[in-house]
Amino acid sequence: MELIDGKRIAQTVRATIQAEVHQLKRLGIVPGLAVILVGEDPASISYVTGKEKACAEMGIRSFDHRLPDTTPPETLFHLIERLNQDPSVDGILLQLPLPRGLPERQLLNCIDPEKDVDGFHPMNLGKLLLGEETFLPCTPHGILKIFELEGIDPAGKHVVILGRSITVGRPLLNLLSRKGVGGNATVTICHTGTPNVSFYTRQADILVVATGSPRLVQGSMVKEGVVVIDVGVNRIPDPTKKSGYRLVGDVDFDSVAPKASKITPVPGGVGPMTITMLLYNTVWAAKKREKSNRSVQGRSVGG
Ligand code: GUN
Numbered sequence: 001m002e003l004i005d006g007k008r009i010a011q012t013v014r015a016t017i018q019a020e021v022h023q024l025k026r027l028g029i030v031p032g033l034a035v036i037l038v039g040e041d042p043a044s045i046s047y048v049t050g051k052e053k054a055c056a057e058m059g060i061r062s063f064d065h066r067l068p069d070t071t072p073p074e075t076l077f078h079l080i081e082r083l084n085q086d087p088s089v090d091g092i093l094l095q096l097p098l099p100r101g102l103p104e105r106q107l108l109n110c111i112d113p114e115k116d117v118d119g120f121h122p123m124n125l126g127k128l129l130l131g132e133e134t135f136l137p138c139t140p141h142g143i144l145k146i147f148e149l150e151g152i153d154p155a156g157k158h159v160v161i162l163g164r165s166i167t168v169g170r171p172l173l174n175l176l177s178r179k180g181v182g183g184n185a186t187v188t189i190c191h192t193g194t195p196n197v198s199f200y201t202r203q204a205d206i207l208v209v210a211t212g213s214p215r216l217v218q219g220s221m222v223k224e225g226v227v228v229i230d231v232g233v234n235r236i237p238d239p240t241k242k243s244g245y246r247l248v249g250d251v252d253f254d255s256v257a258p259k260a261s262k263i264t265p266v267p268g269g270v271g272p273m274t275i276t277m278l279l280y281n282t283v284w285a286a287k288k289r290e291k292s293n294r295s296v297q298g299r300s301v302g303g
Contacts (some may be wrong), residue, residue: 001257003230004264006129010272014278019055020283021059021301023043024290031286032061033091033117034276036081036157038076039069039099043235049096054275060282063089069099076107090285091117096167111277114288117281128171131178135281141199142273143208143229144182152206152227160204161248162217164191168210169232197221209250212267219255228256229265231270 010263021031032114033055037048048066065079076094083089092115098104108116113123119135127134136144147154163169169189176185185206190197201207201221209217210231222228232250249266257263264270 001260002055002262004146004150004262006146006264006272009146010276012149013145013273014054015071015275015277015278017283018058020287024283024286027057027290029286029290030059030061030088031090031282032063032088033093033282034063034065034086034089035093036065036079037095038067038071038102041097041099042095042235044095050271051093051275052276054279055282058279060279061088065201069301071102073103073107076102077110080107080110084110084115087289089115090289091115091282092276093118109293115285117278117285118167119171125166129174131180133145135284136173136175136277137167137211138277138281139168139270139274140175141277141280143172144175145277146229146264146270146273148182154183155208157185157205158203159185159187159206159208160200161187161189161208162191162201162211163210163212163231163260164189165210172186172208172210172277183231211250213250214248215250215252217251217256219252219259221257222256224259225261226259228260229270230264230266233266233271236294238286256302 004065024031035048035051036046052062052064054287080092080133081091092111094107096104108120109122111121113121116124116135119137121126124134154176161169161172173189175185177187177279189198190200198221201217202223204222204226206227207222208229208231212232214236215236230249230251234248234286235249237244238246247267
């Protein structure tokens, strides 16, 4: 069994992103990411803090908007509108899930598609479906990058995805089944409506698990030699830890790892790649802004 070191892969990708940030700075552009966090969910606070720290390390400006869970929807619509208009903001991230009662989909729909670094706007999800160039959602994008840099070619393989979320499962289904490099897989997606999930997981050459259920996948559910990508990050009580909890994935690592050819750990697997692809998308948004500024200037100079 080989452990997939997400931190190391992330460092490799971040070196390229860093070079692009330097290049943009020479042109007078500092990429900017606005992060909106509503409420006090400890996991979301920890993700958002990680995203902001990564931005700082990269020389990307982050604009932190932390709001109480009593925030009315109008305040959020106004904030997003203001960030849409702000020329120093290249990317807008609305941390999910939002507290109950807030209109998540309507708020995501309000984000300018050109600043939608999560790739959750209908325009960008539609482009993804059509195979057009667009912001790819960060976790699926990070998984594609892991495959690319670990020499895992999904072509002709049976990929089984557990979980049909818009953040992971559904975009990944489309990306892996598309024609071309990095795609061409046969993909099965399982969800809460799937009877006998083991029937599918045992067939998987590559198993991606994004369900939010701690240690759902047990060793008896996979075949020898499977590649396992564990997207889950779950806190379970652990009195031996100072914090009182520890992180586990959606895969029972101890029983699955001995059967796997490769497996991502939790933490240190997919997580660092999700953040890395957010940085990548933010820098891409800034590059597009720089390009469009230049073409506007070119037009005015040229008459
Ligand atoms: N919550 C869990 N994953 C994500 C993500 O990729 N983006 C946002 N905005 N929220 C999330």
